[in-house]
Amino acid sequence: MRLTAFLEVAAILALVFITACSVRVLRHEEGGPVPEVPAEFETGRTNLTEALDLLGAPDRVLEMRGQDVLVYVQRFSDQREFTLGVPLQAFYASLFRFSGSGSLDKADFLVLFFDGNRLLTRVVYETNTKAPFLGTLFSDPEPKPGP
Amino acid sequence: MKPIGRTFCCMVLSAFLFLPGCVILGKSKEYKPFETAKLEELKTGESTASDVLRLFGAPSEVVKLSNGNAYVFQRTQSKGTGLILFILNMGYTNTHHDRLVCFFNDDDVLTHYGVTMDADNAAYGLP
Numbered sequence: 192m193r194l195t196a197f198l199e200v201a202a203i204l205a206l207v208f209i210t211a212c213s214v215r216v217l218r219h220e221e222g223g224p225v226p227e228v229p230a231e232f233e234t235g236r237t238n239l240t241e242a243l244d245l246l247g248a249p250d251r252v253l254e255m256r257g258q259d260v261l262v263y264v265q266r267f268s269d270q271r272e273f274t275l276g277v278p279l280q281a282f283y284a285s286l287f288r289f290s291g292s293g294s295l296d297k298a299d300f301l302v303l304f305f306d307g308n309r310l311l312t313r314v315v316y317e318t319n320t321k322a323p324f325l326g327t328l329f330s331d332p333e334p335k336p337g338p
Numbered sequence: 339m340k341p342i343g344r345t346f347c348c349m350v351l352s353a354f355l356f357l358p359g360c361v362i363l364g365k366s367k368e369y370k371p372f373e374t375a376k377l378e379e380l381k382t383g384e385s386t387a388s389d390v391l392r393l394f395g396a397p398s399e400v401v402k403l404s405n406g407n408a409y410v411f412q413r414t415q416s417k418g419t420g421l422i423l424f425i426l427n428m429g430y431t432n433t434h435h436d437r438l439v440c441f442f443n444d445d446d447v448l449t450h451y452g453v454t455m456d457a458d459n460a461a462y463g464l465p
Contacts, residue, residue, distance in 0.1 A: 199347045214426050218465035221433040223456045239441065240382075243452030248437040252401045252408045259403045269465075307404050309450070 215272040215292075222250060222265040225299040228316050239309040246301070255304075258312065263301040269324055270294045293328045362420030363462060364431075370413060372438055372453070380440070380451055387446040394438065403441070406449065411438040415457040419464060434460040 229245050231237070242261065249261035272292035297319045304313040376393045379385070390409060391397075397409040413436040421428045436457040441450040 199344070203347060212425050215429075216427070216465045217429040219431045219433070223434060223454070223459060239450050243439075243450055246452070247454035248410075248439040248452035250435075250437070252403070252410060252439055254401065254403045257404050259408075 212276065213272075213274045215270070215274075217268075217270040219268040220266070225263050225265045225301050225316075225318070228301065228314050232311060232314060234311050234313065237311040239305050239311075242303055242305075242311065249303075257307060259305045259309070261303045261305070263303075265299045265320075267297045267320065268294070269297070271324065293324070295322070295324055295327055297322055360422050362418075362422070364418035364420070366414075366416040366418070368414040371457070372411070372413070372436055372455070377438070377453060380448060382448050382450060385448040387440075387442050387448075390440050390448065406441060406443040407446075409440045409442070411440075412436070413457055415460040417460045417462050419462045421464060428465055430463050430465050432460050432463065434458070 226246055231245075232242070239259075246261075246263060250264045251260075251262040253260045253262070270292070271294075272290065274288065274290040276288040276290075299318045299320050300315065302315040303311060306312050372394070379393060380390070387407070387409070394411050398412040399410040401408040401410065414433060415435075416431055416433040418429070418431040420430075434456045435454070437454045439452050440448055443449050
């Protein structure tokens with residue numbers, strides 16, 4: 192009987208203390224999926240009309256060194272936070288508190304470059320969607336090749 | 339522990355577990371869909387920048403290109419979901435756009451245009 196009472200009190204205390212803990216997960220997605228480079232795309236032959244017909248309107252248009260650039264992009268933002276503290280924190284802020292948080296922004300890109308005749312000159316496709324949250328946050332960046 | 343004590347404990351536990359929870363739904367619209375009839379009025383080689391402005395109003399962005407300009411018309415729809423539970427808080431926002439990009443030559447004549455209708459795909463959800 193005493194054990195049961197002890198367990199009940201312990202459960203209540205545990206719950207009270209857990210109220211000082213929190214886990215927060217926030218995610219933001221913007222834009223539709225970025226299409227892969229269509230098989231029929233060929234630099235020097237594909238023109239702007241064909242690109243727009245196949246891919247629709249780009250997310251960004253810009254001019255760069257005499258070339259017109261179309262950018263298709265889908266963005267993701269992940270934020271996660273874990274906080275461990277004690278329940279009196281609301282009244283006495285200097286009590287013990289452990290908190291960890293991380294934020295990871297990812298994006299998939301398809302970038303098309305067109306010359307002054309509106310012919311495709313270059314294609315860049317990059318996908319980062321599948322990058323794991325913790326694995327990416329805690330991994331060292333890969334060294335870039337030298338010049 | 340007496341039955342009354344046990345009942346009290348259950349009430350306290352239930353209060354901790356269920357009272358703090360809530361769900362939040364939000365929606366943001368900077369959004370008026372492009373009319374199909376107006377899109378059909380766009381004629382490459384014929385329509386001018388003035389025609390396009392008359393049809394769709396002020397563009398969201400104007401970009402200077404290598405030989406001409408591009409007008410970007412964008413409509414945006416966002417939906418957000420929040421779930422606040424005992425110790426777990428989750429939030430999710432999803433933003434999609436309808437976009438029309440019109441390319442003009444140096445004489446302000448429409449040479450190309452592209453349309454993406456995606457704003458309706460904004461959705462509620464959880465991370």
